[in-house]
Structures are given as structure tokens and as C-alpha cells.
Amino acid sequence: MNAHAFSFSGATLHALPSGGLFWPDESLLVVSDLHLGKCARLAEWGGAALPPYDTTETLRRLEDDLAATGATSVLCLGDSFDSVGIGAALPEDDRARIAGLQSGRDWIWIEGNHDRGPCGPGGRHCDTLVRSGLTFRHIATRDGTGEVSGHYHPKAQLFARGRAISRPCFLVDAVRLILPAYGVYAGGLRTDSATLSRLMDAPAQAILTGTRPVAIPMPRL
Template sequence: MNTLEFSFRSETLHALPSGALYWPAQTLLVVSDLHLGKSARAARFGGAQLPPYETTETLTRLSNDLDSTDARRVICLGDSFDAPTLQTALPDSDLLTLTTLQAGVDWVWIEGNHDPGPVQLGGTHRHSLTVGPLTFRHIAETTPIPGEVSGHYHPKATLSLRGRALTRPCFLFDTTRLILPAYGAFTGGLHSHDPALTRLMSPTAEAILTGPTPCKIPMPGRALLS
């Protein structure tokens, strides 16, 4: 697997092509904004019709990342389900897959704004969690907290490659905080030049674009790269 190794708060981390984060020293895999059941919620409330296999696709990606990293710990950074109680609306096959993935793994659900944590499922439920120099939560605090790792914003970035615009979900990080991309299929995203993100990140922040070969670029700020 092609991963991009980078340093954050003196820890060596790996950005995976899928948008997951791996911390080898802690055998820890971190994912954010799975939004499982997004198509089920849309169907229930008359929203946009999405492919019904999005949850299966997300769980398959997660299974592959667990296998490739051999992670023994998992942190889901909130909005794991697209709405409260949706875990009970998932097909039995998806619930079985999720339960199988959790077997033998120290699994932590961080509360999100879409869901308070799937309390019917196994694992530990936390508002935030500190591991060594890093603190994991769903939404970045306005006041910088050194070592903060969060999600919520679904960041994406655009650059020009051989005359074509390439847009991908991305990690954003500076010396203080790290924001993960959305891991779930069909989750959409917020451009890194959006004020909601430029207000959070320092002028020296960088972006790691996901995809088959993750690549690091200066974080696109108030205008797209050209």
C-alpha cells in the first residue's frame, strides 16, 4: 500500500490512500466521518437518492485498512452514522461485517454532531480521547490545542495537474492541529480554501491529498492552486 509518512507533534504518522490515519507506535488506525447509513437516511426522508451499497463500500475499505496495517486499536472520530439510530436500519450483512471488524480490536467511538455514538454497538464511547501527545475529537476547537486530531469538515483540495484540475479529499495539518478527510463513501467535502478551514489552520499548513498515491502540497488558501 502506498502511504505518505509525515511528522506531527514529533510522532510519525501515515496518511493512507483511503483517508485513514495510521499511528504505528500505537498500532492505531483513525478514521473520521464514516456516515454509515447515508443512503438509508436519504431514502427514509426523501433526500437525494444514493447508491445503496455505500455502507458496504465504506466497511470494505475499513476492512482492507485494518488488514494492511494490522492495527489493534481503532478510533472513529465522530459522525460514524449519518443520523442517530441508523445502526438499527443497516442490513444485517453490514452489521455483521462491522461486528466482525471490531472483534479483538480496542474500538473507540467519538461522539459526532450527526450521532451521539452508536451505543447499541460494542466499543468505548467518548467525547474526546487523549493518547500520548495527541487529543482526538470530532470538531476542532476554536482555540488551538496542541496535538488536536479531528474531522467534521470533510476537507478537500484542488491542484492543477498537466492542465487538469484534480480535486481529492485531503488531510490538513500544521504544527498544532490535524484534520482528517471524510472516510465514508459519497460524503462530499469542503474546499480547503473555505474560510471555515483557513480560520483554523496556520499560513504554513499543508494538505495531503488522498488517492492511490497520497501527495503533500501547501494547503490551498484563499484561492485554488493554478
């Protein structure tokens, strides 16, 4: 499997090229910030007219990761839907694909700031989940230990051949792990922002997504 394996709070985890996180000992695939239905929500509010393929492509990415890992449990770390009501408004084909992915698996939706309350179809819903020593929630805290979260959509800016490139990335220090956004049209916050530079303790690593996940020192202020 193409992944970057690392140890976090006593667990061996695998950062996937897609931005998903696989925990082999728990057969658990963790994804964050899918923002399903984002294009539909923007169109409804009169925003940018983007091709309505974001949900289809994000679900395809999820299908590929489930096939590659064989995960029997899926944990979505919040902002799985771009707004509270958008889950019920997804096209029938997309809702059927979600139901197919859930079939035979333990599926858990964690509440985010975009999708407060139970708004995902099927599965279980919670605000925070503690599993085998790790705590899963949407937004990182300053005093969390063994904490896995999302929300910030971290991206690392690098320079190659005289030009800047940006890559979504995982951020990890001794006590917290932040996942990149899994949704294909999600934006991002640069790791050298004041917010992420203050939140992540030194030394912290950024695990870049892409063709092959690579760990580098976290670019920061």
C-alpha cells in the first residue's frame, strides 16, 4: 500500500496519498472535511458556478481508499457535508453510493462546524470519539493529548525550480494530529499561518499528500 507510516501516541498510523488516514490495528479509515455538496450549496446561494462533480469525485476517492485498505470502519471527522441540509439534497446516485460504502461497515459521523447535529445518512453520530487511546474531534484543542482532528485544511507551501507550489498535508506533533481536507474542492490554510504556527508544537512534521506521501519539517512562521 502506498502510504507513509508513522507513530502517534502509541498507535501506528498510515497517511494516504489522498489525505485519508488508515489505522491498521483498528481497521479504521479516517477522513475529514469532505464538504459533500459544496458546488450545489454555492449554486443555491448564487456563488461561483462550479461543475457539480465534487461529491462524485470525493466519493470515488473514498471508494479507492476503502478498496486499498480493506477498512471495516470509517470515521468522518466533521464538515462531511457543506451545510446542514445538503445531505438530504444530494442526487439520488450520490446517496446510493454513500449507502453502498456504509454497507457492512461501522460508519461514524463526527459533528463539524458546517454540519452540526445528525445530518449524514445512516451510520452513528457523535461530537467526540475516544478509541484505543486516541481522541477524535473536528477542531483541535490546545490541551488535547493523542488528539486527531481536521477543520483547518492545512497546506504546505514549498518552492521548487523557482516557483511556489502548495500541497495539502497532515500536521503532527507529540500530542495532536491534524488531517488535510479530503474533499476535492476544499480550500486550505497555509502551515505558516499564525493560527497553525501557534497551535502546533515544535518540532512538528508536515506529511505532504500527492503521488507519494512525504514527511518534512512543518513550514511555519
